[in-house]
Amino acid sequence: MERAWNTYLVEQGISTAQFATMAALAEGERTQTQVAAATAVDPRNMGPTIRKLIEAGWVQTRLNPNDARSRLLSLSVAGRAWWDEAQPRLRRGREQFFRALTSDELATLEALLGKLEAAHSHESTSASN
Structure with missing residues (x-):
């Protein structure tokens, strides 16, 4: 199952870690620590994934008005468009995978x-x- 999922995500141009991060941010703006908790990843290991998504233009950051030491992350316009466009493909892929x-x-x-x-x-x- 994991192999099939990873293959599917590679075909969509995204890694499993990036997908999980996008899914967490699709629910709303979060700090890196909150994204790490939502995806069950050590916060220290979340940085490279977030950097790649920022470089791809799918995630944006802004200063956290409640904590100057952190930044708030959210899907960019391009990231939200990718996420929304991916949903029908993901549903079809899920249906195909679980058809048995x-x-x-x-x-x-x-x-x-x-x-x-x-x-x-x-x-x-x-x-x-």
Whole structure:
């Protein structure tokens, strides 16, 4: 599954880390630390991914009015356009990938994966405190 997803993303011109970052920013403006938390990445490792997205013109930054030590990240106009245009392709790719499952099986899989994600997200949050 991971191999198929990575192949698909490469065909779309984006890495898995960049895609996850774009997905986090598609939900709204965030700091680098917030993006790292949303994508379950160590904040120290987030910099190169964000730099590549800024260089590609898909992410923009501005000063954080609440914390002069950080910057707020958001999708640029080009980044939002790429994200919005990618959604139908992503839905078709998802449907193609999961075509072997019935709708009930897919719902069960999504529920179980959500449960695992929540448990591991809670563990990583607890471990960092």
